[in-house]
Amino acid sequence: MDTIDKTPKTRLIKKGAEASLFLSEWHNRRAIIKVRIPKSYRPAALDMQIRSYRTVHEPQLMHEAKTAGVATPLIYMVKVPESTIIMQYIEGPQMKTLLNSASKQHRRSLCTEIGRNVARLHKDGLIHGDLTTSNIIQAPDGTIYFVDFGLGEKNMELEAQGVDLHLLKRALQSTHFGFWEECFQAVMSGYSAVIGEVQAEKVYEKISEIERRGRYVEERKQ
Amino acid sequence: MKNLESKYCLGIESSADDFGIGLATFGGEILANKSDSYIPTEGGIHPREAARHHAEVADTVLQEALSKAGVKAKELTCIAFSQGPGLGPSLRTGATVARALASYLKIPLVGVNHSVAHIEIGKLQTGATDPVTLYASGGNTMVTAYESGRYRVFGETLDIALGNCLDVFGREAGLKTKKGLPIGAAIEQLAAKGEKLVPLPYVVKGMDLSLSGLVTAASAQLQNHSLEDVCFSLQEHAFSMVTEVTERALAHTEKKQVLLTGGVAANKRLQAMLAVISAEHDAQFSVVPLQYATDNGAMIAWTGTLAYRHGLTTPIDESIVKLRWRVDKVDVPWIQ
Missing domain, CATH: 3.30.420.40 (ATPase, nucleotide binding domain)
Structure with a gap:
């Protein structure tokens, strides 16, 4: 019973840059089939290496995230040769949509909760690697799920944690430019509440350092 | 008037x-x-x-x-x-x-x-109106797209620029800038003769990428492999990274045009990679003409x-x- 259900119920719901997501069924449960498609622009050997690596590591990181106290979809099956992961379908809006329609107060509480979850990951040495508001979903019961750990890694270093939050900040700036500052502030306050003020301050400093390192940032020292 | x-x-x-x-x-x-x-x-x-x-x-x-x-x-x-x-x-x-x-x-x-x-000269010369733009040069590497009054940055290098990555490696390999033949072009010619893919770091973080480790690793591999093979491998890794990041921005913004601009736009291999992802997302791909790159x-x-x-x-x-x-x-x- 390990064949992928290709009944008419299977339909493509998202063609992302890296993977296609199909909504399907897995033993009478609604499931997401995530297929990392071969990328013909890069050499086959490099392509296979990247896809296999991400297919193996993503479920491992999702599992460890649960141990850290962060909700992630259940993994039903992994098929490395086909770069395919079958996992639980989480019904609910993406944070991207939610933030744009929420009240200021609601936005604040959502972002604080996101910050808490990021801190839980970091505390356990997990880096999400692609924190955007498209990769965070709120289930009907209110639980916040993190998805798409394909670019994640296990890393305890301040540098990795700083980049992780820097990416979230950048995602907020490009997608929610009208109110990104209040969102990021709320993220950091939730982060601080879980990881502790001293550590949060260190990570915050690191984020500034990463930004100064980038090219053409006004804050950078001449 | x-x-x-x-x-x-x-x-x-x-x-x-x-x-x-x-x-x-x-x-x-x-x-x-x-x-x-x-x-x-x-x-x-x-x-x-x-x-x-x-x-x-x-x-x-x-x-x-x-x-x-x-x-x-x-x-x-x-x-x-x-x-x-x-x-x-x-x-x-x-x-x-x-x-x-x-x-x-x-x-x-x-x-x-x-x-x-x-970005503007690229749009003027190619007729692109609302593209996802990869601007890659000696000093800049960024993926931008227009959103509410400004060009927003969807991805960029966390350290050095793509052109800088090629230049620094080229100088490590003993290549020199000549009139009419920038180091990047010399690397492109050598890479065309390379065949073996030497494993190098591939660092994509979200929509951002990092190239500094790649230069160091590629320079070290000059000891073990031919210059042609290392040039080939450096290009394949670096260009795959920027292409992946551009594709992510394309999928995210759902725009229907891709524009390549900046000095590195002259590279045919990079153009070919971007043409592939553009086709996959039904987007029109254009490259700024050389004199405006x-x-x-x-x-x-x-x-x-x-x-x-x-x-x-x-x-x-x-x-x-x-x-x-x-x-x-x-x-x-x-x-x-």
Whole structure:
């Protein structure tokens, strides 16, 4: 019973840059089939290496995230040769949509909760690697799920944690430019509440350092 | 009200090693695009030497541009200049020339963002209207797209630029910049003869990427593999990374055009990779023509006309150069 259900119920719901997501069924449960498609622009050997690596590591990181106290979809099956992961379908809006329609107060509480979850990951040495508001979903019961750990890694270093939050900040700036500052502030306050003020301050400093390192940032020292 | 084709903007570009002057009509015709490049005797760009070069050639390039365009200085409507980002001494030289011209001719000065200019000239030359743009050069590597009044940055390098990555590796490998053959082009020629893919770091973080480790690793591999194979592997890794990041921005924004601009746009292998992802997302792919890919005055002149027509001029006392002027800090009201 390990064949992928290709009944008419299977339909493509998202063609992302890296993977296609199909909504399907897995033993009478609604499931997401995530297929990392071969990328013909890069050499086959490099392509296979990247896809296999991400297919193996993503479920491992999702599992460890649960141990850290962060909700992630259940993994039903992994098929490395086909770069395919079958996992639980989480019904609910993406944070991207939610933030744009929420009240200021609601936005604040959502972002604080996101910050808490990021801190839980970091505390356990997990880096999400692609924190955007498209990769965070709120289930009907209110639980916040993190998805798409394909670019994640296990890393305890301040540098990795700083980049992780820097990416979230950048995602907020490009997608929610009208109110990104209040969102990021709320993220950091939730982060601080879980990881502790001293550590949060260190990570915050690191984020500034990463930004100064980038090219053409006004804050950078001449 | 004069006809758009008989209103002219002169643009001065001097942000790095190229000193360029271009002339554009308000209707979008490029009448002249002249430049002279500083070529270091060894190593990378020495900012003070580059500035000295620019000061020396400014007069000649200006005369060449005006005579090519067949336009007299007194017929100009405004003077645009590259106000940043870039190297301080180089930028200041161009800004000084621009201020002098504007004051002498008593016409407005228009400070232009160098990165915005690369995107605008690409759009003008290719007909792209709302693209996801990969701007890759010696000093910049970013993926941008227009969203609510500005070009937003969807991905960028966390450390060095793509062109810089190729240049530094090239110098490590003993390649030298020659007139008409930049190091990047030399690497492209060598890479075409490479066959074996040497494993190198592949670092994509979200929509950002990191290239500094790649240079170090590739340079170290010169001990074990042929120069051709390392050039090939460096290109394949670096270009795959920027292509992956561009594809992510394309999927995220769901735009239907992809534009490649900046000096590295000349590379055929990079063009081929981007053409593949564009086709996969039903997007139209275009590359800026070579003479507008590297830093040039025409792009500043054209962007100057856009800004001027929307009332954006720069008083002399606000014309100080901005070395780290990010593209997403600039309002672009000419886009609807």
